[in-house]
Amino acid sequence: xxxxxxxxxxxxxxVSITTVSFIINGKAKEKAISDxxxxxxxxxxxxxxxxxxxxxxxxxxxxxxxxxxxxEDISNSFFSSIARLIEDKAYKKGYKIIYSSTENxxxxxxxxxxxxxxxxxxxYIISPIKGIEEDIxxxxxxxxxxxxxxxxxxxxxxxxVGANHFEASYQAIESFIKDGKRNIALxxxxxDVQQITERFEGYKKSIIDYELPYQENxxxxxxxxxxxxxxxxxxxxxxxxxxxxAVLFATNYLAISGLKALKDLNKKIDDSFSIIGYDDHExxxxxxxxxxxxxxxxxxxxxxxxxxxLAQLATKTKLPDQQIVIPAKLIIRS
Amino acid sequence: xxxxxxxxxxxxxxVSITTVSFIINGKAKEKAISDxxxxxxxxxxxxxxxxxxxxxxxxxxxxxxxxxxxxEDISNSFFSSIARLIEDKAYKKGYKIIYSSTENxxxxxxxxxxxxxxxxxxxYIISPIKGIEEDIxxxxxxxxxxxxxxxxxxxxxxxxVGANHFEASYQAIESFIKDGKRNIALxxxxxDVQQITERFEGYKKSIIDYELPYQENxxxxxxxxxxxxxxxxxxxxxxxxxxxxAVLFATNYLAISGLKALKDLNKKIDDSFSIIGYDDHExxxxxxxxxxxxxxxxxxxxxxxxxxxLAQLATKTKLPDQQIVIPAKLIIRS
DNA sequence: CTGAAAGCGCTTACAG
DNA sequence: CTGAAAGCGCTTACAG
Numbered sequence: 180x181x182x183x184x185x186x187x188x189x190x191x192x193x194v195s196i197t198t199v200s201f202i203i204n205g206k207a208k209e210k211a212i213s214d215x216x217x218x219x220x221x222x223x224x225x226x227x228x229x230x231x232x233x234x235x236x237x238x239x240x241x242x243x244x245x246x247x248x249x250x251e252d253i254s255n256s257f258f259s260s261i262a263r264l265i266e267d268k269a270y271k272k273g274y275k276i277i278y279s280s281t282e283n284x285x286x287x288x289x290x291x292x293x294x295x296x297x298x299x300x301x302x303y304i305i306s307p308i309k310g311i312e313e314d315i316x317x318x319x320x321x322x323x324x325x326x327x328x329x330x331x332x333x334x335x336x337x338x339x340v341g342a343n344h345f346e347a348s349y350q351a352i353e354s355f356i357k358d359g360k361r362n363i364a365l366x367x368x369x370x371d372v373q374q375i376t377e378r379f380e381g382y383k384k385s386i387i388d389y390e391l392p393y394q395e396n397x398x399x400x401x402x403x404x405x406x407x408x409x410x411x412x413x414x415x416x417x418x419x420x421x422x423x424x425a426v427l428f429a430t431n432y433l434a435i436s437g438l439k440a441l442k443d444l445n446k447k448i449d450d451s452f453s454i455i456g457y458d459d460h461e462x463x464x465x466x467x468x469x470x471x472x473x474x475x476x477x478x479x480x481x482x483x484x485x486x487x488x489l490a491q492l493a494t495k496t497k498l499p500d501q502q503i504v505i506p507a508k509l510i511i512r513s
Numbered sequence: 514x515x516x517x518x519x520x521x522x523x524x525x526x527x528v529s530i531t532t533v534s535f536i537i538n539g540k541a542k543e544k545a546i547s548d549x550x551x552x553x554x555x556x557x558x559x560x561x562x563x564x565x566x567x568x569x570x571x572x573x574x575x576x577x578x579x580x581x582x583x584x585e586d587i588s589n590s591f592f593s594s595i596a597r598l599i600e601d602k603a604y605k606k607g608y609k610i611i612y613s614s615t616e617n618x619x620x621x622x623x624x625x626x627x628x629x630x631x632x633x634x635x636x637y638i639i640s641p642i643k644g645i646e647e648d649i650x651x652x653x654x655x656x657x658x659x660x661x662x663x664x665x666x667x668x669x670x671x672x673x674v675g676a677n678h679f680e681a682s683y684q685a686i687e688s689f690i691k692d693g694k695r696n697i698a699l700x701x702x703x704x705d706v707q708q709i710t711e712r713f714e715g716y717k718k719s720i721i722d723y724e725l726p727y728q729e730n731x732x733x734x735x736x737x738x739x740x741x742x743x744x745x746x747x748x749x750x751x752x753x754x755x756x757x758x759a760v761l762f763a764t765n766y767l768a769i770s771g772l773k774a775l776k777d778l779n780k781k782i783d784d785s786f787s788i789i790g791y792d793d794h795e796x797x798x799x800x801x802x803x804x805x806x807x808x809x810x811x812x813x814x815x816x817x818x819x820x821x822x823l824a825q826l827a828t829k830t831k832l833p834d835q836q837i838v839i840p841a842k843l844i845i846r847s
Numbered sequence: 848c849t850g851a852a853a854g855c856g857c858t859t860a861c862a863g
Numbered sequence: 864c865t866g867a868a869a870g871c872g873c874t875t876a877c878a879g
Binding site for chain 1: 855856857858859
């Protein structure tokens with residue numbers, strides 16, 4: 180059962196492939212094709228189940244109705260939730276999403292961008308890492324919509340959607356301080372991306388604003404590419420400092436590791452020791468006691484991204500870049 | 514900055530595009546291209562940063578070095594973990610993965626398969642739903658490798674990789690019974706797919722084998738497409754039956770909803786009331802007490818899938834279908 | 848040892 | 864109102 184081509188349809192309908200193409204692409208009216216021919220061709224298309232070959236179409240037109248989504252790690256619930264929301268929204272507008280993980284690997288990311296590029300993806304949604312500025316600039320020069328999210332690359336002029344990490348982190352620490360905490364630790368990662376830096380800056384600023392001493396030994400920077408076992412060990416090490424009365428975890432997976440460390444240590448979360456996580460995770464709410472967390476509004480972020488994409492796709496002219504910063508919310512649970 | 518084509522390279526090298534193509538595709542030796550020409554062309558390719566257009570290549574050859582992965586819901590950690598593992602392994606062999614979620618929607622799944630098909634995906638990994646048998650059969654007729662996983666479609670002759678759900682569920686119930694439980698509930702979903710049915714059958718068989726009465730009112734079938742709030746309500750309703758001394762949850766998200774219900778009810782998990790979940794979830798281990806669970810060996814499943822794919826891709830002839838059933842493990846935590 | 852040419856399946860400027 | 868033809872960027876059978 181060979182798959183049908185536009186030629187087969189043209190043959191059956193006894194018209195040229197040009198005519199068939201016009202009809203398929205809704206240009207029949209514009210091109211003044213007679214109603215009779217339109218009807219006939221449409222019937223044949225329907226009866227035969229013919230579907231245009233998108234590869235050939237993309238090769239010719241340079242478009243694909245596909246949006247490429249590049250995230251750090253699809254198995255992280257923050258990214259998979261966003262991916263799912265974007266997928267839903269895009270699908271309703273006739274766009275498909277294909278996604279892939281960078282694993283914070285510059286080489287892999289470059290290859291992915293190239294993969295998407297040669298496949299004529301119409302737009303890119305990227306949670307970027309440093310080192311791919313040039314590749315993204317190429318896309319922009321190529322007039323492709325690019326939306327960065329979660330992290331920004333300050334060197335680039337492009338669209339960005341993300342939460343206000345500085346503010347969120349500041350508020351989390353503020354709430355600790357108002358609760359009487361004095362030795363507040365930060366467990367973060369060593370990857371050098373804007374949103375992680377912001378979380379750190381918010382932590383620091385809040386401590387200084389409230390005239391607490393900034394203690395470098397209370398900040399633990401976990402290497403990105405190490406096993407969770409090692410991470411847990413390092414967190415336990417940190418917690419040997421019994422002065423610590425509160426911990427902010429800068430990502431959800433670090434908070435999970437932190438909870439495991441606490442469990443190992445048999446250390447309770449109570450009036451004298453609090454923690455706050457980042458991004459939500461099913462485990463936070465279920466934990467006894469429930470874990471407070473800084474929540475990024477996934478729905479709003481996904482919506483903002485898709486709106487930006489659609490706006491750009493709908494127009495030929497380059498729209499002004501937008502930097503959309505959405506406030507994250509501190510969810511206090513207890 | 515127009516992107517380069519094979520023509521540009523041929524022009525620069527002063528050879529035909531045929532020669533360039535042979536060199537790119539490693540057929541230079543076979544086609545007896547002179548070493549001098551090979552060197553020259555390769556240098557030009559390298560210096561110019563030329564990358565062959567994969568779209569054109571796919572259109573011509575019908576292959577793409579891409580594997581399509583279709584799962585129920587990428588935001589479910591079972592699927593996102595498998596996706597990530599498969600992606601890693603495939604990437605090492607030079608294959609890229611593109612994935613998408615079916616949301617248990619037959620129409621969307623058909624469209625996705627078509628999307629992948631017209632893009633000449635080399636192989637398919639699908640966690641299928643009923644109603645797409647024909648589409649998959651088309652792929653098989655088309656001589657494309659298809660690996661079903663997680664769920665099988667018994668009507669089809671194709672490869673399958675999955676866990677032994679019947680056995681796993683049987684053992685879970687058996688362990689409850691050996692613990693002295695007598696009124697064991699099952700919370701499962703109403704979707705009619707093999708692996709869910711098997712979990713139910715294992716539950717039933719175990720109860721009957723151990724000569725306990727099979728009580729229909731202890732089996733709760735949750736509709737797939739409802740809100741979690743409703744699910745939690747239904748589970749709470751079930752738990753009003755205080756005779757129940759143990760519950761097996763047939764999926765990880767149902768177990769999560771179950772834990773939320775218990776938290777709402779302030780009902781403790783202890784000697785007189787036990788639960789077992791399905792698939793792992795960070796929240797299970799962290800919960801106090803830790804939640805026992807039936808664990809599918811993700812790494813082994815991913816490895817089996819990728820091996821099957823690579824074996825099929827490596828040969829032109831159709832290999833015999835394989836049904837790989839991997840035992841799930843009951844992880845008892847306490 | 849190397850090249851001209853057909854063809855994969857489309858779209859579209861041009862012609863009539 | 865409709866069609867012949869060029870071209871998107873490749874691969875490969877054929878010819879020399």
